[in-house]
Amino acid sequence: MPPRKRATRASKKAEAEAEEAAAAQQTTAQLEDTEMAEPTADAPAEAEAAEAAPEIASESVLEATKPTNEAQPARTDVAAAKEDTQNEAPKAPPKAKGKGKGKETAKADPAPTTEKPAASAAPAASLSAVDRMARFKALQARAKASSDQNLKAAAAETQRVSTDSSQLTSLRRKHDIASHKILKAEIEEAGGDFERKRAWDWTVEESERWDKRMAKRSAHRDNAAFQDYTQESNKVYKKQIRNAAALAAPDMEQYARDKLAAVEKAAAEGTLEIVETADGELIAVDKDGTFFSTAESTSFADNRPSKEAIDRLVNDQRKADEASLRKRRERLAKNGDDADVTYINEKNKHFNQKLARFYDKYTTEIRDSFERGTMI
Template sequence: MPPSKKRKTTRSGKAEVVPEEQVERETTALEAPTEEPSGEQCAEKEPSPPPTTADTSASSTEPAAPSAASAPKDRLARFRALQARAKASSDQNLKEATKESQRLATDPTQLTALNRKHAIASHKLLKADVEEAGEDFERKRAWDWTIEESERWDKRMRKKEAHRDDTAFKDYARESEKAYKRQLRNMGNPDLERYTREKMAAIEKAAAAGTLDIVETDDGEMIAVDKDGTFFSTAESTSFAQHKPDKAAVDRLVADLRKAEEASLKRRKERMAKNGDDGGDVTYINEKNKQFNQKLARFYNKYTAEIRESFERGTMV
């Protein structure tokens, strides 16, 4: 009879039929002793013994010893540097605060007045000493100046005196002249280079058009002769209307007009505030009627406010 078959259970739980010879071979392989390796193989495969604790601690302590000792010193040095820096900053802030408080406590007008008084006193003392010595003070003081500087100074003093005497109102023509001169001063210096370039371009254009002839005189001077009066403007010429100024000039003119308007409004407000006007509608015919209206407004405005607003809106029936 063939050998009987034994059942073998798999992982899935199903029984699997295995021949008996296969079972005996597996059992024999498990029970057979394993072959021990030779001495040389053991020597090759045997790992080196781990280092002892003393060796490990010694090797790790030797390089780390200097850094561990220097760390507190480095921290202390950085702390000292920060302390010195903070102290220097606080001292500088204290000095600046002291200077600022002294500057704010000092009145600049008083310093200017003291300097002016000191200059006047020095001038009078020097004049008294020179006159006491029997010399001419003005002549001696003029030794330190040139003729041109002295003439410019005298001209400046005469102009200053004339301006001081001309502050009062004389007539409207004089006021207009002063306003015109003030506007000229505020305008700034003219651009002569740009004016020269535009002039030469206009001359060349007129000469190319045939309305301007360049004539050389006997002494070699070049002059321009206008034929029909288009270049040199006359009362009948309209060529000036063709000129177009640049944007910077237009902006400067607009700024000047706006500044003049603001100054006029400011003077008007100051004048009205001085007279007691609040800038509203004029509801009086003389000063007595104005005072009477103000008295009425103090007592009855709170009752008639709605009626007046209705009249102004046009909704009053």
Template sequence: MTPSEPSPASTSSKPETSDPASKAQERMARFRALQARAKTSSDQNLKEATKESQRLATDPSQLNAVTRKHAIASQKLLKADIEESGGDFERKRAWDWTIEESERWDKRVKKRDAHRDDTAFRDYQRESEKAYKRQLKNMGAPDLEKYTREKMAAIEKAAAAGTLDIVETEDGEMIAVDKDGTFFSTADSTAFAQHKPDKAAVDRLVADLRKAEEASLKKRRDRQAKNGEDNGDVTYINEKNKQFNQKLARFYNKYTAEIRESFERGTMV
């Protein structure tokens, strides 16, 4: 062995001293990265929690509830002060209202009381009327701008085709009416059958029908749960027949589900 050649002991000792140092540096780098990730997550969670607390603090429903409670407390305090001084609270409060505002308020209170007294079941005709009014209320306000545009387009079309007539009403008002009844329908017109509603109106109708069907099914389930009927309609005449129907349902319900739903909706032909 020449003096310039390194000894085996010296060559084997260098990796042993360098490997632990590199591993320590790698572990420290991973630790720093985990620390940075944890700090980022903590800051993000704190920011989201702050936003959530601010949203809860400015919730409109909670603000309305607080405002309502404050108004009720103020009214009770004012009433107590006036009664202690020997005054009439209702007379004192009426000074702050005009005749129109008082009449509107009385009408609102009367309507609210009538609605509260009309919650009980009377007959099916009254229930149908209430459901009809509720559906009309949920439809929203009519689109008068669209109605005006369609009316003007129909009048222009009728004027261009020469089928526009000017009709005088009993009170002397002049009205433009198209002869074929494409817009101003008469008893003889059939143009209403050609009307095609827009997609928003169709979606609103479908959503209303689905909502009514879900409400009906919910009432039906509640009634069945109250009567102890957990298997749908009563299709049995005794307990033995009930067990037989349950056995059939386990095997064949998955094949007859669509037919049964069609029968329930009344769309089965």
């Protein structure tokens, strides 16, 4: 058979196979259209098979039209048949819809989706780095400020603990006494009267009050003012009253509110009658004499002191305890910390000291024997 006829038969065979492939592709497309509402996981595989169908058909055409060693002169005809077959082959089927379409789009255009975020992420990354650095610097500054404050507070606390307040008070007192003596000596050397010149800075009333106060202080120091415990308690009470008046003035507003509340309560109970005079002034009239407190009344038990008053009471009690401990330490310092306390007050102490002066030389051996236990 001549090479021309062989090429014609091969081309017809290729056309038949191409038509079969086109029919298969149309059938696949129809099936995909019917299953478009519910796409399955095999949709991408079917789309790939449909896309590969023209390639398979073209390969079969090439194999069918491949010339043998005997038909080498007909290469041009075979190439022409191949071109005709490729022209007659259908185009690629439409892309599958649904999930398959989304996947094909992502596969087809990967570059734009990755390049745009990368371009926009660079400034954001740089801005975030700047913000992080600024926050880091702010945290460093705050840590340094806190460290400096803690160091200053620790130094102040160390200085406060290491400093003895009693020594500071003693130094101030000594400084004042020295200044007073120096000023007095300078005025007397100049031929002036020190007491008269010092009195120019005070009024007569202030000077008299000061002299009276100094006389009381000297009497208390010499323990000559003590007569009995009632007078001592009265002295402490007056001192507390003076301190309370100096620390907190009477709250007149609270007093007015409490008085108004008491009047309203008595009026509601009927024990107090509010009468309006001709001038429009309201007067409270006590009907049975129970509104104002008497010796038998217990209305004071309903009083609720404020928190500030309670704090003042606690502070006063604490100061009294500290004063008592201070006096006890001073008393022990005079007699020695290890000395036995053989007295109940200062008067009894003086009496015991007098007895010791006269009878210790006779009783020392007896007391030592009692302490050793050899006397029993």
